[in-house]
Amino acid sequence: MATSTATKNSAKPVKRQENDTVTVRFCGDSGDGMQLAGTQFTNSSSIFGNDVATLPDFPAEIRAPAGSLPGVSGFQINFSKFDIHTPGDRVDTLVAMNPAALKMNYKDVVDGGIILVNEDAFTKTNLQKAGMDVNPLDDGTLRDYRVHKLPMGKLTTEAASDFGLNTKGVNRCKNFFALGVVCWLYERPLKPIEEWIGKKMGKTPAVADANTAALRAGWNYCDTIELFPQAYRVAKAKIAPGKYRKITGNEATAMGLATGARRAGKKLFLGSYPITPASTILETLASMPQMGVKTFQAEDEIAAICSAIGAAFGGACAVTSTSGPGIALKGEAMGLAVMTELPLVIVNVQRGGPSTGLPTKTEQSDYLQAMWGRNGECPMPIIAASTPANCFDMAVEAMRIAVQYMTPVILLTDGYLANGSEPWRIPQSKDLPQFPVKHAVSNNGEAFMPYKRDERGSRPWAIPGEKGLEHRIGGLEKQSVTGNVNYDPDNHQAMVNERAAKVANVAESIPDLKVEGNPEADLLIVGWGSTYGAITTAVERANSGGKKVAHAHLRYLNPMPKNTGEVIKRFKKVIVPEMNMGQLIIKLRSDFLVDAKGLNKVQGKPFLVSEIEEAIESALK
Amino acid sequence: MPVEPLKPADFASDQEVRWCPGCGDYAILAQVKKTLPALGIARENIVFVSGIGCSSRFPYYMNTYGFHSIHGRAMAVASGLKMARPELQVWVVTGDGDGLSIGGNHLLHAIRRNVDMTVLLFNNRIYGLTKGQYSPTSEVGKRTKTSPKGAIDFPLHPISVAIGAEASFVARTLDIDLKHMGYVLERAAAHKGTSFVEIYQNCNIFNDGAFSYATDKNTKEDTRLILEHGKPLIFGKDRNKGIRLNCTDPEIVDLGEGVSEDDLLFHDEKAAEPSLAYLLSRMHHPEFPEPFGVYRAVERPCYEYVLDEFCKSSDPPASAEDAEIDALLNSGDTWVVD
Ligand SMILES: Cc1ncc(C[n+]2csc(CCOP(=O)(O)OP(=O)(O)O)c2C)c(N)n1
Ligand code: SF4
Ligand SMILES: [Mg+2]
Secondary structure, three states: OOOOOOOOOOOOOOOEEEEOEEEEEEEEEHHHOHHHHHHHHHHHHHHHOOEEEEEEEOOOOOOOOOOOHHHEEEEEEEEEOOOOOOOOOOEEEEEEOOHHHHHHHHHHEEEEEEEEEEHHHOOHHHHHHOOOOOOOOOOOOOOOOEEEEEOHHHHHHHHHHHHOOOHHHHHOOHHHHHHHHHHHHOOOOOHHHHHHHHHHHOOOHHHHHHHHHHHHHHHHHHHHHOOOOOEEEEOOOOOOOEEEEEEEHHHHHHHHHHHHHHHOOOOEEEEEOOOOOOHHHHHHHHOOHHHOOEEEEOOOHHHHHHHHHHHHHOOOEEEEEEOHHHHHHHHHHHHHHHHHOOOEEEEEEEOEOOOOOEOOOOOOOOHHHHHHOOOOOOOOOEEEOOOOOHHHHHHHHHHHHHHHHOOEEEEEEEHHHHHOEEEEEOOOHHHOOOOOOOOOOOOOOOOOOOEOOOOOOOOOOOOOOOOOOOOEEEOOOEOOEOOOEOOOHHHHHHHHHHHHHHHHHHHHHOOOOOEEEOOOOOEEEEEEHHHHHHHHHHHHHHHHOOOOEEEEEEOEEEOOOOOHHHHHHOOOEEEEEEOOOOOHHHHHHHHHOOOOEEEEOOOOOOOOHHHHHHHHHHHHO | OOOOOOOHHHHEOOOOOOOOOOOOHHHHHHHHHHHHHHHOOOHHHEEEEEOOOOHHHHHHHEOOEEEEOOOOOHHHHHHHHHHHOOOOEEEEEEEHHHHHHHOHHHHHHHHHHOOOOEEEEEEOOOEOOOOOEOOOOOOOOOOEOOEOOOOOOOOOOHHHHHHHOOOOEEEEEEOOOHHHHHHHHHHHHHOOOOEEEEEEOOOOOOOOOOOHHHHOOOOHHHHEEEOOOOOEOEEOOOOOEEEEEEOOEEEEEEOEOOEOHHHOOEOOOOOOOOHHHHHHHOOOOOOOOEEEEEEEEOOOOOHHHHHHHHOOOOOOOOOOOOHHHHHHHOOOOEEEEO
């Protein structure tokens, strides 16, 4: 293997300008390995010590025609010497591996920003596939940017062809060449990337060596030919001491569920059916048999939730995970879980809808469905994660509420959180909440009352195997206390009230709504879910620019924290940004009679910070 | 731990049974209660799971654990229960509509996974609970409220469906023949894997006499063929008729007249390939006597036991510190910030 000290000393001293925050986007054809390049750049940056936030953006069709516009895949990363909360609005450096990728992405680059293109891919056919008659590299389209044309195909071939791979195999290494170039530009350490290559590709040394060589060639190329007159540096962020890892929202959700079950003193059962962007929760939990986690890939979403309900009846901490179309199918069974009052966590990784909608794009449009999208009076606790790492805490919370209140709980995340990542200070088990389950035990032959409630309003969890507690449950209305089937009008009223009261009681166990930003402000931004990062950044900027803005972020959507009304009514103006056409705002307006204004967007993309800044600006005018 | 001997009455719950008087479901309930004590399984370790339909009321009448779920989904609920608690004995009660119409998908997949449970499909060829619409097992031409000119859809045959879904145990019995039902239930309960039992059940309100050919004293010997493993297929009042294979088709032959028992098809419930079992499942009244008993009983790994082997782990500790959680959270690439 070639030796290199690339990360240590460059051939000539390079002038490096200090930047606070930089956004880089890798884009290319879905076969170009851009997700991989992006993830490795992220790893290197987090290990270097920056704060990072990422946004992968991949096409819905895995096999869209090569070189076509729908086949473009991108990965954006924002890294900084400060605390950051979003993957960045505009791009400082864009890597475009083909004409289609350039066409789809160059408009997001800041004026004067850097565009690196793989010149070899700008052939007549590829230009045609991207619907371009003239080569944008030649016609002045990119005059506002600093464009660097690199023959990446050719350079990769030169660097990586000595290891015995065929032409196709060699060509596949060009994402690592591009990565090497960007690493040089921002002085990212190559070591973590090389270690990763060793670990993941070590089994086929030719592949590992070729990719390593391509990576180093990219770095060395910049060094040797002085490609960039100017290079950059982003100093380490001041980060709280501790042990860190990078985590995506879905990884965090999966780990939170597995952890939550153990904190309940139980085993986890997941019934699920693959669906974008939720599948990786199933995949991640499927790899945890050593935790006692049982996963079941069911024949459809209905079977998935019903198997989880069966497992809950058997005494497992049960979960089902899906996205919008799957939630639609689960509706009836969610009602069964409400009626039978069994603990169950339902994870909805929201995506653009309705119907199949935008499978790979993000949206927050299932909140009202979670609130009211079932037959009958069918209340359920609903909670929502605000950042990728927060998915862990909220998954543990979902499990806690489910077992303590004997109820199904909906955990809302979304595609942006699911695939986005951030550094996560790894918590220690001893600091995590514990909520051990106590199953009902028989009491000297006394008749068992499966619907007799405790002070929380929750019923006993008696599981098969316990002698003397044999009982029957089901979806028909129950008689209060005895649990026998009962159609009496007064009983039904009473049971509807009891179920609602139990869910309302969850408010007793959740933290107050916090006000961030300037609590003395006249303007409050109320958000929920994944808009947290963009709102936080916009509010920080506004406050440091001399404006006064407050921010409250709801993680508990049903019931809401007890002080929610009091917080919201304190402000003269309330803006509610949502990636839907106005859902939480309906609830806020009806519950608290506030004249809140919506800021709504359904483009499959998260809010830009600037969009929220503009809303703040015009509200304060 | 030895279990005190239970009596059928010990399995009766305190709920009043609410099927129509004369409904075939009563006989099945009685026979199940009679069969259970012999299995020697404690009541608390038995669970009855059902969907929705008259038949699916069954769990309420059993003094075991029970789950009356939603229409069509009993197989999925029961599968999840078995995966979480492989040691339980699980019974599923479903109807022809519940199991083959709305729940057809789940039935196929639970059977294919061979989850160890006993499935009783009460086939009355009608939707009973919703008051008499045709079902997926109703015959072509069946006149009901929703098929006033006669049903157009071609019916499913539950045994054929189960065999097609790779069932490891398939049997048929009928409500009024308690002895035969008892034998089939015992065999089904003893089998490791999904035991699929079709029970011909009379709905005397909406489809009375659907199986009278098989229950009527005068005709039943000629319309039923009782399967016995290793024995030739013989039927008839005088046991003088048999089933012979003519190329790939079954045919009825008279014994004597140059045909001996050795010329007949012999029943082999343990055959590795289900082809002959399927062939039997295609024998329908009135062209053929309909086979009753165990069509197929073969061994195959059960999903939940294999899964359970994969997922052995230490139990969560009572203490706040949990090494398993710490190992999980610290897996993958980590770095330290001082
Ligand atoms: C989702 C749903 N759709 C429809 C129904 C109405 N429904 C209840 S039972 C039933 C058919 C039952 O027929 P079968 O399974 O043959 O049971 P039987 O009553 O004949 O025993 C129907 C259509 C329901 N309960 N749920
Ligand atoms: S309607 Fe038919 S199946 Fe239902 S209880 Fe009455 S007789 Fe039995
Ligand atoms: Mg029926």
